[in-house]
Amino acid sequence: MNRARKHTGVLISSIKEGIPEKTKENISKRMGRAAQIDDALRKRGFTNQEFAYMMGKKPSEISRWLSGTHNFTTETLWEIERVLNIQILTSSKPYEVHETDLKAYIVCEIEKAFEKYSK
Amino acid sequence: MKFEIVELSELSGSKATIYSIFMDDDNETLFENFMVENLREFPDEINSIVETLNQISTKFGARRHFFKENEGKLGDLVCALYDSPNSNLRLYCIRFGTTVILLGGGGHKLKSIRALQESEKLKSENYILREVSELIFKKMKEKQIYWINEYELGGDLILETDE
Numbered sequence: 001m002n003r004a005r006k007h008t009g010v011l012i013s014s015i016k017e018g019i020p021e022k023t024k025e026n027i028s029k030r031m032g033r034a035a036q037i038d039d040a041l042r043k044r045g046f047t048n049q050e051f052a053y054m055m056g057k058k059p060s061e062i063s064r065w066l067s068g069t070h071n072f073t074t075e076t077l078w079e080i081e082r083v084l085n086i087q088i089l090t091s092s093k094p095y096e097v098h099e100t101d102l103k104a105y106i107v108c109e110i111e112k113a114f115e116k117y118s119k
Numbered sequence: 120m121k122f123e124i125v126e127l128s129e130l131s132g133s134k135a136t137i138y139s140i141f142m143d144d145d146n147e148t149l150f151e152n153f154m155v156e157n158l159r160e161f162p163d164e165i166n167s168i169v170e171t172l173n174q175i176s177t178k179f180g181a182r183r184h185f186f187k188e189n190e191g192k193l194g195d196l197v198c199a200l201y202d203s204p205n206s207n208l209r210l211y212c213i214r215f216g217t218t219v220i221l222l223g224g225g226g227h228k229l230k231s232i233r234a235l236q237e238s239e240k241l242k243s244e245n246y247i248l249r250e251v252s253e254l255i256f257k258k259m260k261e262k263q264i265y266w267i268n269e270y271e272l273g274g275d276l277i278l279e280t281d282e
Binding site: 011 | 126171203275
Protein backbone atom coordinates (compact mmCIF):
# COMPACT_ATOMS: atom_id res chain seq x y z
CA MET A 1 0.00 0.00 0.00
CA ASN A 2 1.86 3.08 -1.19
CA ARG A 3 0.90 6.30 0.56
CA ALA A 4 1.82 9.78 -0.61
CA ARG A 5 5.14 11.08 0.61
CA LYS A 6 4.61 13.57 3.45
CA HIS A 7 6.09 16.95 2.68
CA THR A 8 6.92 19.43 5.43
CA GLY A 9 7.20 23.00 4.18
CA VAL A 10 8.90 25.58 6.36
CA LEU A 11 6.96 28.38 4.69
CA ILE A 12 3.54 26.89 5.46
CA SER A 13 4.52 26.36 9.11
CA SER A 14 5.78 29.89 9.53
CA ILE A 15 2.69 31.41 7.91
CA LYS A 16 0.39 29.30 10.09
CA GLU A 17 2.21 30.37 13.22
CA GLY A 18 2.03 34.03 12.25
CA ILE A 19 -1.72 34.22 11.62
CA PRO A 20 -3.31 36.47 14.27
CA GLU A 21 -5.82 34.75 16.57
CA LYS A 22 -8.48 37.26 15.62
CA THR A 23 -8.10 36.36 11.93
CA LYS A 24 -8.43 32.67 12.76
CA GLU A 25 -11.52 33.33 14.85
CA ASN A 26 -13.19 35.46 12.20
CA ILE A 27 -12.56 32.93 9.46
CA SER A 28 -13.83 30.12 11.65
CA LYS A 29 -17.02 32.05 12.47
CA ARG A 30 -17.71 32.94 8.82
CA MET A 31 -17.16 29.37 7.67
CA GLY A 32 -19.21 28.01 10.55
CA ARG A 33 -22.10 30.30 9.70
CA ALA A 34 -21.97 29.26 6.04
CA ALA A 35 -21.91 25.58 7.01
CA GLN A 36 -24.86 26.06 9.37
CA ILE A 37 -26.96 27.73 6.65
CA ASP A 38 -26.00 25.07 4.10
CA ASP A 39 -26.91 22.30 6.55
CA ALA A 40 -30.30 23.92 7.13
CA LEU A 41 -30.91 24.19 3.38
CA ARG A 42 -30.06 20.52 2.81
CA LYS A 43 -32.17 19.43 5.78
CA ARG A 44 -35.17 21.24 4.37
CA GLY A 45 -34.47 20.01 0.84
CA PHE A 46 -34.02 23.47 -0.66
CA THR A 47 -31.72 24.14 -3.57
CA ASN A 48 -29.67 27.32 -3.64
CA GLN A 49 -31.95 28.60 -6.40
CA GLU A 50 -35.08 28.03 -4.28
CA PHE A 51 -33.48 29.71 -1.30
CA ALA A 52 -32.45 32.64 -3.49
CA TYR A 53 -36.05 33.00 -4.66
CA MET A 54 -37.36 32.93 -1.09
CA MET A 55 -34.84 35.55 -0.03
CA GLY A 56 -35.38 37.75 -3.06
CA LYS A 57 -31.73 37.38 -4.09
CA LYS A 58 -29.78 36.10 -7.08
CA PRO A 59 -28.33 32.57 -6.83
CA SER A 60 -24.85 34.05 -7.18
CA GLU A 61 -25.42 36.01 -3.98
CA ILE A 62 -26.41 32.82 -2.16
CA SER A 63 -23.19 31.21 -3.41
CA ARG A 64 -21.29 34.11 -1.92
CA TRP A 65 -23.17 33.74 1.39
CA LEU A 66 -22.24 30.07 1.56
CA SER A 67 -18.62 30.58 0.52
CA GLY A 68 -17.38 31.18 4.05
CA THR A 69 -15.98 34.57 3.03
CA HIS A 70 -19.09 36.70 3.49
CA ASN A 71 -19.76 39.16 6.31
CA PHE A 72 -23.49 39.13 6.95
CA THR A 73 -25.47 42.08 8.21
CA THR A 74 -27.62 41.42 11.25
CA GLU A 75 -30.75 42.09 9.23
CA THR A 76 -29.80 39.45 6.66
CA LEU A 77 -29.16 36.90 9.40
CA TRP A 78 -32.55 37.68 10.96
CA GLU A 79 -34.19 37.12 7.57
CA ILE A 80 -32.33 33.83 7.05
CA GLU A 81 -33.38 32.71 10.53
CA ARG A 82 -36.98 33.51 9.68
CA VAL A 83 -36.98 31.83 6.28
CA LEU A 84 -35.14 28.68 7.38
CA ASN A 85 -36.59 28.59 10.88
CA ILE A 86 -33.18 28.21 12.51
CA GLN A 87 -31.22 30.10 15.13
CA ILE A 88 -27.98 31.66 13.91
CA LEU A 89 -27.47 34.58 16.26
CA THR A 90 -26.98 33.67 19.89
CA SER A 91 -29.13 36.62 20.86
CA SER A 92 -32.11 35.19 18.98
CA LYS A 93 -34.52 32.97 20.82
CA PRO A 94 -34.10 29.33 19.78
CA TYR A 95 -36.82 28.27 17.37
CA GLU A 96 -38.96 25.35 18.30
CA VAL A 97 -39.39 23.42 15.10
CA HIS A 98 -42.68 21.63 14.87
CA GLU A 99 -42.42 19.28 11.90
CA THR A 100 -46.16 19.29 11.23
CA ASP A 101 -46.14 23.09 10.94
CA LEU A 102 -42.93 23.24 8.91
CA LYS A 103 -44.46 22.13 5.61
CA ALA A 104 -47.29 24.62 5.95
CA TYR A 105 -44.78 27.34 6.80
CA ILE A 106 -42.63 26.55 3.76
CA VAL A 107 -45.62 26.50 1.40
CA CYS A 108 -46.78 29.81 2.82
CA GLU A 109 -43.36 31.42 2.35
CA ILE A 110 -43.09 30.20 -1.24
CA GLU A 111 -46.57 31.51 -2.01
CA LYS A 112 -45.67 34.90 -0.51
CA ALA A 113 -42.44 35.08 -2.52
CA PHE A 114 -44.24 34.04 -5.71
CA GLU A 115 -46.88 36.69 -5.18
CA LYS A 116 -44.27 39.34 -4.48
CA TYR A 117 -41.99 38.62 -7.42
CA SER A 118 -44.51 37.71 -10.09
CA LYS A 119 -45.91 41.27 -10.11
CA MET B 120 6.52 16.71 -17.60
CA LYS B 121 6.55 14.91 -14.28
CA PHE B 122 4.25 15.53 -11.31
CA GLU B 123 4.55 13.99 -7.84
CA ILE B 124 1.57 14.15 -5.49
CA VAL B 125 2.65 14.74 -1.90
CA GLU B 126 0.74 15.28 1.33
CA LEU B 127 1.13 18.67 2.99
CA SER B 128 1.59 17.58 6.62
CA GLU B 129 1.06 21.00 8.18
CA LEU B 130 -2.27 21.53 6.50
CA SER B 131 -3.84 18.07 6.65
CA GLY B 132 -6.23 17.25 9.46
CA SER B 133 -8.93 14.90 10.68
CA LYS B 134 -11.60 16.23 8.31
CA ALA B 135 -9.57 16.42 5.10
CA THR B 136 -6.18 15.52 3.67
CA ILE B 137 -4.44 18.22 1.68
CA TYR B 138 -2.03 17.37 -1.09
CA SER B 139 -0.03 19.40 -3.53
CA ILE B 140 2.27 18.66 -6.43
CA PHE B 141 5.95 18.80 -7.17
CA MET B 142 6.40 19.56 -10.83
CA ASP B 143 9.52 18.24 -12.60
CA ASP B 144 12.57 19.03 -10.43
CA ASP B 145 11.11 21.95 -8.50
CA ASN B 146 12.06 22.21 -4.83
CA GLU B 147 8.68 23.57 -3.87
CA THR B 148 5.18 22.39 -4.52
CA LEU B 149 2.79 24.31 -6.74
CA PHE B 150 1.04 25.62 -3.61
CA GLU B 151 4.29 26.78 -2.02
CA ASN B 152 5.23 28.54 -5.26
CA PHE B 153 1.84 30.27 -5.17
CA MET B 154 2.54 31.48 -1.63
CA VAL B 155 6.06 32.65 -2.46
CA GLU B 156 4.86 34.52 -5.56
CA ASN B 157 2.11 36.38 -3.70
CA LEU B 158 3.14 36.66 -0.05
CA ARG B 159 4.93 39.99 -0.34
CA GLU B 160 2.14 41.76 -2.21
CA PHE B 161 -0.87 40.10 -0.55
CA PRO B 162 0.19 38.86 2.91
CA ASP B 163 -3.28 39.11 4.46
CA GLU B 164 -4.85 37.11 1.67
CA ILE B 165 -2.21 34.41 1.92
CA ASN B 166 -2.87 34.24 5.67
CA SER B 167 -6.57 33.98 4.97
CA ILE B 168 -6.09 31.21 2.42
CA VAL B 169 -3.84 29.18 4.73
CA GLU B 170 -6.26 29.56 7.63
CA THR B 171 -9.24 28.65 5.43
CA LEU B 172 -7.45 25.46 4.38
CA ASN B 173 -6.64 24.76 8.02
CA GLN B 174 -10.29 25.16 9.00
CA ILE B 175 -11.34 22.91 6.13
CA SER B 176 -8.96 20.13 7.11
CA THR B 177 -9.56 20.30 10.87
CA LYS B 178 -13.16 21.43 11.33
CA PHE B 179 -15.48 21.57 8.36
CA GLY B 180 -14.20 19.31 5.61
CA ALA B 181 -13.90 20.35 1.98
CA ARG B 182 -17.56 21.27 1.67
CA ARG B 183 -18.64 22.04 -1.88
CA HIS B 184 -19.84 25.56 -1.11
CA PHE B 185 -16.36 26.63 0.01
CA PHE B 186 -15.19 26.26 -3.59
CA LYS B 187 -15.96 27.67 -7.02
CA GLU B 188 -16.66 24.61 -9.11
CA ASN B 189 -16.34 23.98 -12.84
CA GLU B 190 -13.06 25.81 -13.29
CA GLY B 191 -11.67 23.09 -15.53
CA LYS B 192 -13.09 20.75 -18.14
CA LEU B 193 -16.44 19.07 -17.59
CA GLY B 194 -16.19 16.56 -14.75
CA ASP B 195 -12.46 16.95 -14.03
CA LEU B 196 -13.08 18.31 -10.50
CA VAL B 197 -10.82 21.32 -11.05
CA CYS B 198 -12.13 24.17 -8.93
CA ALA B 199 -10.93 27.24 -7.05
CA LEU B 200 -10.97 28.03 -3.37
CA TYR B 201 -13.83 30.52 -3.21
CA ASP B 202 -12.54 34.05 -3.57
CA SER B 203 -14.81 37.00 -2.93
CA PRO B 204 -15.24 39.65 -5.66
CA ASN B 205 -12.85 42.04 -3.92
CA SER B 206 -10.13 39.48 -3.33
CA ASN B 207 -6.95 39.62 -5.39
CA LEU B 208 -5.85 35.99 -5.55
CA ARG B 209 -7.21 32.83 -7.08
CA LEU B 210 -6.00 29.38 -6.00
CA TYR B 211 -6.84 26.37 -8.15
CA CYS B 212 -7.32 22.90 -6.72
CA ILE B 213 -8.89 19.51 -7.38
CA ARG B 214 -11.53 18.56 -4.84
CA PHE B 215 -12.31 14.89 -4.28
CA GLY B 216 -15.48 15.10 -2.22
CA THR B 217 -15.23 16.59 1.25
CA THR B 218 -12.15 14.66 2.34
CA VAL B 219 -9.34 15.30 -0.12
CA ILE B 220 -8.04 18.42 -1.82
CA LEU B 221 -5.10 18.63 -4.17
CA LEU B 222 -3.73 22.18 -4.24
CA GLY B 223 -2.28 23.63 -7.39
CA GLY B 224 -1.10 27.14 -8.04
CA GLY B 225 -2.86 30.31 -8.94
CA GLY B 226 -2.21 33.97 -9.16
CA HIS B 227 -3.37 37.52 -9.17
CA LYS B 228 -6.93 37.89 -10.34
CA LEU B 229 -7.06 41.26 -12.07
CA LYS B 230 -10.38 43.05 -11.80
CA SER B 231 -10.30 43.78 -15.53
CA ILE B 232 -10.41 40.13 -16.58
CA ARG B 233 -13.59 38.15 -16.88
CA ALA B 234 -12.28 34.80 -18.10
CA LEU B 235 -9.18 32.95 -16.89
CA GLN B 236 -7.89 32.76 -20.46
CA GLU B 237 -7.35 36.52 -20.31
CA SER B 238 -4.58 36.01 -17.73
CA GLU B 239 -1.55 34.05 -18.92
CA LYS B 240 -0.61 33.15 -15.36
CA LEU B 241 -4.06 31.93 -14.30
CA LYS B 242 -4.49 30.07 -17.57
CA SER B 243 -1.14 28.32 -17.14
CA GLU B 244 -1.85 27.27 -13.54
CA ASN B 245 -5.36 26.16 -14.36
CA TYR B 246 -4.26 24.09 -17.35
CA ILE B 247 -1.56 22.36 -15.27
CA LEU B 248 -4.28 21.12 -12.94
CA ARG B 249 -6.46 20.02 -15.84
CA GLU B 250 -3.57 17.91 -17.05
CA VAL B 251 -2.93 16.52 -13.56
CA SER B 252 -6.60 15.66 -13.19
CA GLU B 253 -6.63 13.82 -16.48
CA LEU B 254 -3.54 11.82 -15.48
CA ILE B 255 -5.01 10.95 -12.07
CA PHE B 256 -8.27 9.73 -13.54
CA LYS B 257 -6.39 7.69 -16.15
CA LYS B 258 -4.33 6.01 -13.41
CA MET B 259 -7.44 5.45 -11.29
CA LYS B 260 -9.03 3.63 -14.23
CA GLU B 261 -5.92 1.47 -14.49
CA LYS B 262 -6.03 0.98 -10.68
CA GLN B 263 -2.54 2.46 -10.32
CA ILE B 264 -3.98 5.17 -8.10
CA TYR B 265 -6.63 4.15 -5.59
CA TRP B 266 -8.28 5.12 -2.33
CA ILE B 267 -6.52 3.68 0.73
CA ASN B 268 -9.39 4.96 2.84
CA GLU B 269 -11.82 7.86 2.43
CA TYR B 270 -9.09 10.35 3.36
CA GLU B 271 -6.05 9.05 1.49
CA LEU B 272 -4.91 8.51 -2.04
CA GLY B 273 -2.39 5.77 -2.62
CA GLY B 274 -0.55 3.91 -5.33
CA ASP B 275 1.75 5.30 -8.00
CA LEU B 276 1.51 9.01 -7.28
CA ILE B 277 4.14 10.06 -9.79
CA LEU B 278 2.46 11.18 -12.98
CA GLU B 279 4.18 11.72 -16.29
CA THR B 280 2.97 13.16 -19.54
CA ASP B 281 4.03 11.74 -22.86
CA GLU B 282 5.75 15.00 -23.89
